[in-house]
Amino acid sequence: MQRPRLYEQVAGQITEWIASNDIRSGDRLPPERELATQLGVSRATISQALVALEVVGAVVVRHGDGAIVTDVAGTPRIVEAIRAHANRLPEIIDARDALESKIAALAAQRRTDEHLARIDAALDAMEADVLAGGRGVEGDELFHAAVTAAAASDLLSKMMQEISELVLETRIESLGQPGRPRESLADHRRIADAIRAADPAAAARAMHDHVMRVSDVAILHDDE
Amino acid sequence: MQRPRLYEQVAGQITEWIASNDIRSGDRLPPERELATQLGVSRATISQALVALEVVGAVVVRHGDGAIVTDVAGTPRIVEAIRAHANRLPEIIDARDALESKIAALAAQRRTDEHLARIDAALDAMEADVLAGGRGVEGDELFHAAVTAAAASDLLSKMMQEISELVLETRIESLGQPGRPRESLADHRRIADAIRAADPAAAARAMHDHVMRVSDVAILHDDE
DNA sequence: ATTGACCTATTGGCTAGGCCACTGAACCAC
């Protein structure tokens, strides 16, 4: 039924070429004309493929210079590498603190009414769950996702996504402690208030405190 | 400086057209040939724009039939998404600030004498280069690498490595400004002093100030 | 009247070839 579009194949071939030739970020792709003859397609098709790769963020094409590789799709390796690490929790906390504090600050500067609504919705869901005796894990995730969206930084968002798996583990552990969900809810309220008040410094501080509180439990749990 | 790519404009115009004409999911766009004459561009460019819109999931193009609109809700964001790469400089700054400020703070807590020696060596190299009229790019890189090492966090270190290529661009641009290398050297001294004094807050602040100073130049350079 | 095969206009897919604009580096004049 659906014939594969040529530019898709070409984009795939270029991606493979990047992977198999150990290309690193910043390296240049061969010229369009060369790619065209080498892959047996027209330059227009190469151009389409590059548009697709550009929209995805894999390359950036510069007039008069060439197509530069930006994203080496090597991101999954990081999570694996950390996973292999035995005492990884402190590192996750550090990274989370670095990213989320900044994200909270940016969110305080850039949040729109829609973002605030989404954040409130997450808080409501969390509160309902906690009052019902739950841990509020889902609301927690929604909240952090909403804040990250409000920060409006693809790069930071991407990095958070990278460590999201690892964070999830600590989140579940932390919220398993008695009394934790209620404290956590209060933390989140403080963060939300600072974001609503458009106070970057307060938002960053509140997020930092929150992450650190999680860290206490995590480290306790790490001793065994 | 950054010329807007034609296909981006076209994609934007098509998106606007979709929004303003109350197009719903499933409706068909005008034929490529018509769009081409109407927007005053070639069919090849229309095709590129459609590829971009297809990649972001706004439309699906069917051979012999036409381009069908799939996503009405997300249309306003599409142009943003496509243009995201154009001005990614601010994003790089944000990410760098988030990571390096934390790294500096951790370095202040964890630095050993060896780390301090390595940091000093980088400063010396930078000073020598700057006094000789150079930009001190190498020393700059060595310094940040040394601080990152002192922070002793594999995860943060790997994340910095991911954006290192992007950071390098801004670094070179920034240090190309007159008077920049000297200011930069002073910045680095302040950071090193805070790390030596084992003062995490001061180190983070100094690093933050430094990154922000770079950002000013970068944004200036981004204007046209 | 319904069905099925077959045209045909319309539309996207892709190519070929060409000119223009931008970049970077080598070169030259000062």
Place this chain on the structure above:
DNA sequence: GTGGTTCAGTGGCCTAGCCAATAGGTCAAT
């Protein structure tokens, strides 16, 4: 050295055209 200038390489975009898939009509067979 410093600052223009030139030039080769590269992407941006266009024109023109043919091929391939789809939809919708026509028309014969049932």
